[in-house]
Amino acid sequence: MAESSPRSRDARRVLVYAPMGQAPGGHELASHLWVAERLAGLLGMSYGGIGRDTERRPHGERYVVPYRTLNLREARRFGIAGPADLFGGVVNEDFVGTKLITHGLVHPESAAPPGWSEHFAERVADVVLPGYSVFTPSDLRTAAAQLLREGSVRIKSPWEAGGLGQHVVSTAEELEPLIEAAGPGPWLDGGFVVERNLQDVATVSVGQMQLDGVHASYVGRQRLTRNHDGLWVYGGTDLLCAPGSLEALRSLPLSGDQRLAVEQARCYHDQAQQCFPGTYASRANYDVAQGRDAGGHWYSGVLEQSWRIGGASAAEVEAVAALQAYPARRTVWAATRESYDPREPVPPDAKIVYYGEDAEAGFLIKYVRTKRSAGT
Numbered sequence: 001m002a003e004s005s006p007r008s009r010d011a012r013r014v015l016v017y018a019p020m021g022q023a024p025g026g027h028e029l030a031s032h033l034w035v036a037e038r039l040a041g042l043l044g045m046s047y048g049g050i051g052r053d054t055e056r057r058p059h060g061e062r063y064v065v066p067y068r069t070l071n072l073r074e075a076r077r078f079g080i081a082g083p084a085d086l087f088g089g090v091v092n093e094d095f096v097g098t099k100l101i102t103h104g105l106v107h108p109e110s111a112a113p114p115g116w117s118e119h120f121a122e123r124v125a126d127v128v129l130p131g132y133s134v135f136t137p138s139d140l141r142t143a144a145a146q147l148l149r150e151g152s153v154r155i156k157s158p159w160e161a162g163g164l165g166q167h168v169v170s171t172a173e174e175l176e177p178l179i180e181a182a183g184p185g186p187w188l189d190g191g192f193v194v195e196r197n198l199q200d201v202a203t204v205s206v207g208q209m210q211l212d213g214v215h216a217s218y219v220g221r222q223r224l225t226r227n228h229d230g231l232w233v234y235g236g237t238d239l240l241c242a243p244g245s246l247e248a249l250r251s252l253p254l255s256g257d258q259r260l261a262v263e264q265a266r267c268y269h270d271q272a273q274q275c276f277p278g279t280y281a282s283r284a285n286y287d288v289a290q291g292r293d294a295g296g297h298w299y300s301g302v303l304e305q306s307w308r309i310g311g312a313s314a315a316e317v318e319a320v321a322a323l324q325a326y327p328a329r330r331t332v333w334a335a336t337r338e339s340y341d342p343r344e345p346v347p348p349d350a351k352i353v354y355y356g357e358d359a360e361a362g363f364l365i366k367y368v369r370t371k372r373s374a375g376t
Helices: 027-044 072-076 118-123 139-150 173-182 248-249 256-275 311-326
Strands: 014-019 046-051 062-066 088-090 131-133 153-156 166-169 192-196 197-213 214-224 231-243 284-293 298-306 332-339 352-359 362-372
Touching: 014 027, 014 248, 027 046, 027 062, 027 197, 027 311, 027 352, 027 362, 072 088, 072 298, 118 256, 131 139, 139 153, 139 173, 139 192, 166 173, 166 298, 166 311, 197 248, 197 256, 214 248, 214 256, 214 311, 214 332, 231 248, 231 311, 248 256, 256 284, 256 298, 284 352
Parallel strands: 014 046, 014 062
Antiparallel strands: 131 192, 153 166, 153 192, 197 214, 197 284, 214 231, 231 332, 284 298, 332 362, 352 362
16 A cells, blocks of 8 residues: 555554574565564554564464575474565475475485475576585585586575575585585585586566565676675665566566566566465565586576575565555666675665664665556
């Protein structure tokens, strides 16, 4: 609903929830709370901040913004019965909410956690990068050896986000310290993703949201910025948003690369719903990497799903607010920005999500902007 004519206030409270005490801190927590408070206003609910209790709650009491994707047991405990009860997603097994599902096993008989679906990996093989999911040292060595024939390999921890927990190796010898640090295995509660490493990568974000019965979808591109250590890190995302599901993105005037990314994300999304029963999400984002490997071959592939609050979520909820307030709009441009430079000017129409000194990141400013897109 438009902010100018809010509907009758819902009795539920909007709460940010970190399962098993896995709470973010600093700028990340502040960003999540900002999004949660904005959601409360859009949904006509009260804002409750951080949910710290763990006892079972009845259905209909709260709207949850989880820090990570929830499993079915957690969802039931907090009274979540479907997409209308949270901003994020629910899966039948924890690993389904990670990048592990993106790739198949090295061998059909390879170790894998309970509930593993090799059918999903087979069905999305054409829309992801070459790679494997591994759960033992021997499978990690085998997977890396096969991919190293074509260039360097990226090793990923499935539980990290934002590019953390990743290592690029160019030889089998460089793999051994990682295996030693990980322990003897099998790593059925963790595992690793072994994937073709790309250079000069552009990351296209494709996603959809369902809020209060309103669907919106988007396609956009991530930006990079330098942090205080001079490293290139996430610097925000530009989104082109439209009413409707991912299907609606097909009608937008997209570039060839964007259109390919949308089709790959749609395939990944649809197959996940089919192959993992009980999975649902009100917020679904798919990052698609596009770039060249060491041999110059161009690839485009979905890296992972994000069925939880993300770095672009401030832009997502602002886009939904604009589409609700002005139903005649066919598209809305929304963008988040992150900067580590205190001298960088903030546009006058920006909404500040975070501004200050973070204990780990140092000075950081985050803001969000929206505007009517051309042709609307």
